Amino acid sequence: MHQATTKTKSGPSEATSQENINPWERAKRQLARAAKRLKLPSLLSARLANPDRVVEVSIPIHMDDGTVRTFEGLRVQHNRARGPYKGGLRYHPKVDLDEVKALAFWMSIKNAIIDVPFGGGKGGVRVDPKQLTERELERLTREFARKLAPVIGPTVDVPAPDVNTNPKIMGWFADEYSKILGTPTPAVVTGKPLEKGGSEGRAEATGLGGCFALTTMLEKMGKNPRGMTVAIQGFGNVGSFLAEYLQQAGFNVVAVSDSKGGLYIPTGIGSVKEVLRCKERLGHLAGCYCVGSVCDISNKEKLGAREITADEALTLPVDIVVPAALENALTAPLARAVRAKIVLEMANGPTTSEAEKILNERGVTIIPDILANAGGVAVSYFEWKQNRDKTRWEKDEVLRRLEGKMKKSASDVYESSKRRNVSLREAAYLIAVERIAKAAQSE
Numbered sequence: 001m002h003q004a005t006t007k008t009k010s011g012p013s014e015a016t017s018q019e020n021i022n023p024w025e026r027a028k029r030q031l032a033r034a035a036k037r038l039k040l041p042s043l044l045s046a047r048l049a050n051p052d053r054v055v056e057v058s059i060p061i062h063m064d065d066g067t068v069r070t071f072e073g074l075r076v077q078h079n080r081a082r083g084p085y086k087g088g089l090r091y092h093p094k095v096d097l098d099e100v101k102a103l104a105f106w107m108s109i110k111n112a113i114i115d116v117p118f119g120g121g122k123g124g125v126r127v128d129p130k131q132l133t134e135r136e137l138e139r140l141t142r143e144f145a146r147k148l149a150p151v152i153g154p155t156v157d158v159p160a161p162d163v164n165t166n167p168k169i170m171g172w173f174a175d176e177y178s179k180i181l182g183t184p185t186p187a188v189v190t191g192k193p194l195e196k197g198g199s200e201g202r203a204e205a206t207g208l209g210g211c212f213a214l215t216t217m218l219e220k221m222g223k224n225p226r227g228m229t230v231a232i233q234g235f236g237n238v239g240s241f242l243a244e245y246l247q248q249a250g251f252n253v254v255a256v257s258d259s260k261g262g263l264y265i266p267t268g269i270g271s272v273k274e275v276l277r278c279k280e281r282l283g284h285l286a287g288c289y290c291v292g293s294v295c296d297i298s299n300k301e302k303l304g305a306r307e308i309t310a311d312e313a314l315t316l317p318v319d320i321v322v323p324a325a326l327e328n329a330l331t332a333p334l335a336r337a338v339r340a341k342i343v344l345e346m347a348n349g350p351t352t353s354e355a356e357k358i359l360n361e362r363g364v365t366i367i368p369d370i371l372a373n374a375g376g377v378a379v380s381y382f383e384w385k386q387n388r389d390k391t392r393w394e395k396d397e398v399l400r401r402l403e404g405k406m407k408k409s410a411s412d413v414y415e416s417s418k419r420r421n422v423s424l425r426e427a428a429y430l431i432a433v434e435r436i437a438k439a440a441q442s443e
């Protein structure tokens with residue numbers, strides 16, 4: 001339960017095919033808007049509109065049957081004006097340079113918003129890890145670490161888990177890098193298992209961080225979260241922890257969905273732990289109608305519950321909807337059907353540009369991904385700092401520091417949006433680009 005397991009990634013749905021979904025183009029437009037408004041010098045704009053470095057490596061390994069296969073790996077280092085490049089490594093057959101460039105850029109932005117001393121990076125290997133045995137996956141990771149070793153390091157570039165990579169893979173990566181240096185160097189990656197220098201609180205960090213971002217925004221807007229209804233698309237690591245923390249904060253989570261569909265219970269889904277247990281037992285969410293610890297289809301009528309499709313979670317009559325699954329999940333047709341007044345973006349890049357325009361015109365507030373899901377990288381920073389200082393923080397301390405970072409950042413973004421009369425996303429970009437520019441100018 002709540003394990004940070006491997007993650008899946010699928011392409012955008014057909015509905016998005018007419019929309020501009022090239023993430024790097026979208027990222028550059030976002031940057032250009034902020035640069036224009038901040039009157040950034042053109043040299044600086046050009047530096048931010050291109051990654052510092054793109055590293056392509058080949059990764060030949062022995063497969064278990066004795067044959068040799070060669071995989072391609074990538075690392076994009078966007079900007080390090082504020083500190084070492086920082087961002088995940090994904091293992092996916094469709095790892096694409098433009099997408100990785102955009103994700104590296106968004107990491108620079110995210111790290112600046114939550115004010116951790118990192119720049120942005122991202123990388124990956126073109127591979128379907130489900131086709132590899134564990135030993136092949138380990139050989140692939142260790143060879144990838146050897147190939148990247150000359151361009152990474154605790155003060156240069158610090159990778160982390162992303163789609164289809166996990167703490168175990170980060171443990172192999174750190175171990176291989178340490179062998180090359182001849183000294184234990186856990187701070188070369190974050191998201192490691194606890195026993196290999198990982199941090200307490202990393203698993204729940206993104207979901208809990210999203211809860212802090214939302215409650216801070218609502219407080220600023222003068223709204224009381226108690227009883228506000230929430231529907232969440234995506235019930236993996238992020239969605240399930242978020243659901244649990246939202247309930248604790250007084251929200252009523254009435255719907256959750258995953259890749260196989262979901263459930264809507266107008267009075268609330270009940271205990272998140274019980275729903276997760278039921279999903280594990282049944283293999284899907286449908287039928288997980290929980291009353292206390294009894295989750296059964298027989299409760300359906302009593303609860304007025306019904307099954308929903310994965311997308312329907314975004315268009316239910318609720319106060320807040322949360323895309324917490326995939327990029328480009330919230331498309332223009334769905335945006336027209338959204339009935340909530342607030343969208344909390346927990347996935348990376350879940351709203352297409354066209355959908356965002358529609359939501360803005362309809363007066364829907366979007367709490368942007370670069371703020372809402374920054375809790376994960378905040379705790380990655382805490383992990384790196386603990387490794388560097390050769391110390392360990394208790395979970396309470398990690399979560400207390402996370403709360404401080406998220407509340408301060410959400411508050412900064414809200415105040416800036418009011419002062420500049422711009423959307424929360426634009427305000428977040430302005431804060432981030434201004435901070436990066438300031439650091440770059442003093443370089």
Ligand code: NAD
Nearest residue numbers: 007008206234235236237238258259310325347348373376
């Ligand atoms: P995960 O793999 O644990 O969970 C993903 C969930 O989305 C699963 O429940 C899956 O069934 C569901 N899903 C997949 N396709 C779907 C579809 N078409 N419709 C509805 N649901 C679908 O992944 P996660 O770690 O929870 O990450 C979710 C999102 O949050 C991703 O966009 C990720 O990049 C982003 N994110 C995660 C973290 C983190 O710390 N895990 C940090 C920042 C951003």
